[in-house]
Amino acid sequence: MEKTNTNFNRRAFLKASALAGGGLLIHFSALGKLGLAERGVDAGAAAEWSEITGYIKITADNVIKIICPNPEFGQNVMTSLPMMVAEELDVDWKKVAVEMGPHDNTKLGPQFTGGSNSMRMYWKPLRQAGAAARNMLMQAAAQSWAVPVEEITTKAGEVYHAKSGKKGRYGDFAAKASGIPVPKDVKLKDVKSFSVVRHSQKNVEGTKIISGKPLFGLDYKHEGMLIAMAVHPPAFGLKLKSFDASQALKCPV
Numbered sequence: 001m002e003k004t005n006t007n008f009n010r011r012a013f014l015k016a017s018a019l020a021g022g023g024l025l026i027h028f029s030a031l032g033k034l035g036l037a038e039r040g041v042d043a044g045a046a047a048e049w050s051e052i053t054g055y056i057k058i059t060a061d062n063v064i065k066i067i068c069p070n071p072e073f074g075q076n077v078m079t080s081l082p083m084m085v086a087e088e089l090d091v092d093w094k095k096v097a098v099e100m101g102p103h104d105n106t107k108l109g110p111q112f113t114g115g116s117n118s119m120r121m122y123w124k125p126l127r128q129a130g131a132a133a134r135n136m137l138m139q140a141a142a143q144s145w146a147v148p149v150e151e152i153t154t155k156a157g158e159v160y161h162a163k164s165g166k167k168g169r170y171g172d173f174a175a176k177a178s179g180i181p182v183p184k185d186v187k188l189k190d191v192k193s194f195s196v197v198r199h200s201q202k203n204v205e206g207t208k209i210i211s212g213k214p215l216f217g218l219d220y221k222h223e224g225m226l227i228a229m230a231v232h233p234p235a236f237g238l239k240l241k242s243f244d245a246s247q248a249l250k251c252p253v
Helices: 029-034 077-089 118-145 170-177 206-211
Strands: 002-005 013-017 025-028 050-052 056-058 064-068 097-100 152-155 158-161 166-169 185-188
Touching: 056 118, 056 170, 064 077, 077 097, 077 118, 118 152, 118 158, 118 166, 118 170, 118 185, 158 170, 166 170
Parallel strands: 025 050, 064 097
Antiparallel strands: 002 185, 013 025, 050 056, 056 064, 152 158, 158 166
């Protein structure tokens, strides 16, 4: 296991607080500074989502959703980035819902596509977020069962205590976990034990991309909106002779 210290500037957990509805919220500073494709999960039927780090949502019914901070333009970040969270959180990738995060630079930081930066920028922070949430859920289960946390294990979104035979879903302990101090040190998986990352996974947005279903900028419609278009010269080499900008200049900047 790789031990990573998250108690330092821009890579620290700031706080943990509960949200109404019996869920878990952790705010991860590195992710906050950095910046719904449903997959076989009836996420719309969830009674109430509660956030973990702003990138993970869990309901009391154990529905798990992972938020992708960067926009998908065919480079597969809607698949690759959530995979890193799912790996350390220890959930079944096939049962996780993935959603594109809203435009929120304050909460998610710079959300951009370009320069092959997504994986380099999020590799450790997203893993730390998943590992910390898993650790808090394990602590919650240990407290509920009055057993040492060292005896708790997880698998595919559930926690286990082998000696007593007890087990429960992540959703069962989300509310209790929200009151547990965020761990300053979390252990990350050895890459050799990865079961999600480094394994071929079905593209989350693949079908939508090839069928033209994703909502892109050109698809956006708003009541009363006007469409501006650039007027190009009718022949190559021609130059603009004059134009009237008086009305345009009256518009607020």
